Amino acid sequence: MSAEGQSFDQLISQARLLRQRGENKKAIASYQQALTLNPEAADALNEMGLAHIHIGEQFEAITAFDRAIDIQAHEPTGHSNKVEAYLTVGDFAGALAAAEKGLFAIPESAQLWVKKARALESFLKIPEAIEAYNESLRHDSDNPETWKALALCLDAQEKWSEVARAYRIAAALHRKRGEYRESESCSKFASMAEKTV
Numbered sequence: 001m002s003a004e005g006q007s008f009d010q011l012i013s014q015a016r017l018l019r020q021r022g023e024n025k026k027a028i029a030s031y032q033q034a035l036t037l038n039p040e041a042a043d044a045l046n047e048m049g050l051a052h053i054h055i056g057e058q059f060e061a062i063t064a065f066d067r068a069i070d071i072q073a074h075e076p077t078g079h080s081n082k083v084e085a086y087l088t089v090g091d092f093a094g095a096l097a098a099a100e101k102g103l104f105a106i107p108e109s110a111q112l113w114v115k116k117a118r119a120l121e122s123f124l125k126i127p128e129a130i131e132a133y134n135e136s137l138r139h140d141s142d143n144p145e146t147w148k149a150l151a152l153c154l155d156a157q158e159k160w161s162e163v164a165r166a167y168r169i170a171a172a173l174h175r176k177r178g179e180y181r182e183s184e185s186c187s188k189f190a191s192m193a194e195k196t197v
Helices: 008-020 024-037 042-054 058-071 076-088 092-105 110-122 126-139 144-156 160-176 180-196
Strands: none
Touching: 008 024, 008 042, 024 042, 042 058, 042 076, 058 076, 076 092, 076 110, 092 110, 110 126, 110 144, 126 144, 144 160, 144 180, 160 180
């Protein structure tokens, strides 16, 4: 129990509720209290880091993600969140380095391959970004967002038949999830690419 008599679980529930309400500073305070009771709670560190990002405290977020990574080096969440924090401040070299460090620990993480691809895109290294998206899809081909991101990179290279294929796959995945508006949008982009061929 904490000084206020709340348990770790109660403090985490309170922090999550505050985050949902957009009260990120109060949420961070609750996470910090919870972490005094359980400093090894990587999930709490990741959630607290995300709250820091929402209020523009990216460097505090990175510190939280580093602590989470120290606790769970072979879990992609902390690494992925750290990459995102670097991307949000425009530190693309930091983002790429964080993605590569995460992939060294967890080479099969589709999530980290996507983050690496985004960092590469930021440097306008489109062929390398396409390779990273394709590697992500080798590990998880069911994410329509990855297919759409790949389509945008292929679009930059004017590979219209490949663009259409990626959008058609994304459309089918959205439809399978019942996300009909997104599916229709992807189908429209696929048709446009097919007409460009």
